[in-house]
Amino acid sequence: MEKGRKARYVESLEKTIQSNHHFLKEAVEGFREMCAKVIPERDIPYGIILDVRETYKEIQNRLSEVKAIQQLLQGKYRQYYRRDPLRDKAFTEFAFITKNSYSKFEYTMMQIEAQKRLGQKERLSQAPLVPEPLQWFRSRENRVVFLRNLRILYDLDYEASPESIGKERRGIQRGLRGLSLFVFVGESRMIDHLQSLMRLREYDILERYGREELRGVLAHLREVDPLEIERLFQNFMEREGLSKVKCLLFYVRSQKDLGSDVLSLMKTLLQQMGEGRIKTLRR
Numbered sequence: 001m002e003k004g005r006k007a008r009y010v011e012s013l014e015k016t017i018q019s020n021h022h023f024l025k026e027a028v029e030g031f032r033e034m035c036a037k038v039i040p041e042r043d044i045p046y047g048i049i050l051d052v053r054e055t056y057k058e059i060q061n062r063l064s065e066v067k068a069i070q071q072l073l074q075g076k077y078r079q080y081y082r083r084d085p086l087r088d089k090a091f092t093e094f095a096f097i098t099k100n101s102y103s104k105f106e107y108t109m110m111q112i113e114a115q116k117r118l119g120q121k122e123r124l125s126q127a128p129l130v131p132e133p134l135q136w137f138r139s140r141e142n143r144v145v146f147l148r149n150l151r152i153l154y155d156l157d158y159e160a161s162p163e164s165i166g167k168e169r170r171g172i173q174r175g176l177r178g179l180s181l182f183v184f185v186g187e188s189r190m191i192d193h194l195q196s197l198m199r200l201r202e203y204d205i206l207e208r209y210g211r212e213e214l215r216g217v218l219a220h221l222r223e224v225d226p227l228e229i230e231r232l233f234q235n236f237m238e239r240e241g242l243s244k245v246k247c248l249l250f251y252v253r254s255q256k257d258l259g260s261d262v263l264s265l266m267k268t269l270l271q272q273m274g275e276g277r278i279k280t281l282r283r
Helices: 002-036 046-075 085-118 132-136 140-153 167-175 188-197 226-239 262-272
Strands: 178-185 205-210 213-220 246-252 278-281
Touching (some): 002 046, 002 085, 188 205
Antiparallel strands (some): 205 213
């Protein structure tokens, strides 16, 4: 009797998952199309902005419900539950599409607000803004240096004080050609060892982001092949015996390379990578 009740309960939970799957299949595609219509050059009715945010909340609630049910089924009711790999994959894709679309929507809203504050009527491409990944670093000092390098790279009208710009600094302003963002993830003792080995140049940046994470930026004064940087890092990891550390690289040469979704993409890739692997993110 008890076994029958459990089986019926699992069946009811399965129906809830399936119902959410049908809802999300249509809702996520509609949400992506809605977000794509929000662009800086268009006046966006406040009602659409509300619809985007409310739909995002609803999708997130549905995904959270599915995740909670799946955890319950895979734990307490494992013997009555049969996973559906294709459906699980669909939920993962729904989550990725939703997060990516909403990140772009919020970044666009930031651009629109910035244009209003500055009284700009020109298109954003004529007056580019430094994007969200300034949060690549926690240290305020590192963020300032990163911001400066980005502004130089994007050729913004940026003037630093005469005291802060010597002959060499004016040289990098004329010659900066690209930036390589990099992150190492591994056991804390391995990251300690790695940090002690890193020797960067004056305009490069390095920050211990957490016990198991080291982030940085390399400034390039010439055009470089991203694979060249990847090979250098690969050789370095092999030479120093960092077989359990994984590394992700991202090369930036213009504003369109660096959007508000970069951090989430890099985080997803790092979770998927195995130990000892090195990869270059390509957009």
